[in-house]
Amino acid sequence: MSAQPLVGVIMGSQSDWETMIHACETLEALGIPFEKDVVSAHRTPDKLFDYADAAVGRGLKVIIAGAGGAAHLPGMVAAKTRLPVLGVPVQSKALSGMDSLLSIVQMPAGVPVGTLAIGRSGAINAALLAAATLATHDEALAERLDAWRERQTQAVLDKPEPGEA
Numbered sequence: 001m002s003a004q005p006l007v008g009v010i011m012g013s014q015s016d017w018e019t020m021i022h023a024c025e026t027l028e029a030l031g032i033p034f035e036k037d038v039v040s041a042h043r044t045p046d047k048l049f050d051y052a053d054a055a056v057g058r059g060l061k062v063i064i065a066g067a068g069g070a071a072h073l074p075g076m077v078a079a080k081t082r083l084p085v086l087g088v089p090v091q092s093k094a095l096s097g098m099d100s101l102l103s104i105v106q107m108p109a110g111v112p113v114g115t116l117a118i119g120r121s122g123a124i125n126a127a128l129l130a131a132a133t134l135a136t137h138d139e140a141l142a143e144r145l146d147a148w149r150e151r152q153t154q155a156v157l158d159k160p161e162p163g164e165a
């Protein structure tokens with residue numbers, strides 16, 4: 001997207017993309033400019049510090065951070081910026097994402113990370129929470145978000161009854 005990104009979507013590894021794509025697709029559907037990048041607290045710590053330090057100045061309003069396993073990325077970003085950080089636990093192979101969830105959720109008081117559900121649902125909901133946050137100051141986005149919610153409701157209502165084709 002060419003407009004000034006308002007949401008930064010970062011992930012610990014390229015391998016998280018199959019989860020984090022759902023956050024990006026949701027932001028895209030809502031017309032929210034975003035950027036995406038791989039940033040790792042473990043593998044690229046200097047890049048993480050630079051990213052978090054520069055985030056406010058670059059005009060980002062919310063950061064969505066997805067990571068799996070020893071998922072320190074969201075917490076470390078939150079430690080370095082006052083922007084709201086939404087953490088998405090990526091489903092890990094060894095422990096099905098419980099490790100990711102617990103690594104992200106149990107932050108010490110004073111350094112908040114808004115922790116979402118494991119996997120695709122969490123990625124989508126992170127984007128929706130980012131949208132809801134931005135929509136408090138953006139009437140046009142608020143209308144797009146309302147329309148998105150209405151379409152979701154209608155899609156459920158339009159489904160055939162269970163057991164029907």
Ligand SMILES: Nc1c(C(=O)O)ncn1[C@@H]1O[C@H](COP(=O)(O)O)[C@@H](O)[C@H]1O
Nearest residue numbers: 012013015040041042067068071072073
């Ligand atoms: N949890 C983190 C962090 C971090 O928290 O900084 N950096 C990479 N990772 C995670 O390692 C997992 C395996 O990564 P690879 O597939 O690259 O081996 C990924 O889910 C990633 O988020």
